Amino acid sequence: MDQTSAFCVKDWICLHTADNPTEIGYVRGLLEAEGIPTRARSMDLWAAAVEIYFAEGARPSVWVRASDRERAAAVLAGADRRGCAADWTCAGCGEHLEGQFTTCWRCARPRPDHD
């Protein structure tokens, strides 16, 4: 689905700036898995292929529709939490648990965001 011809940048906001193509792909994958459309941007060009704007030496960024901003930010925040295994609180008994635990040791309830 290519919407480039009908694209209006004013409706989109820069959500995330990345240092490498892998990160851009990762972020876009997370967002699009949640049904949030994304664009990758570099300079004044919009490109689907990461290699293109990296060849130009620009810093890539991921953009989303302004209306999707809060949801997209929540998706990224959730991914960050999983990535660094932050502490969590059990919804069943209120026990405070460290990030490496995926199940409450007290009541055996699983961590809410654990698949």
Ligand SMILES: [Zn+2]
């Ligand atoms: Zn518990």
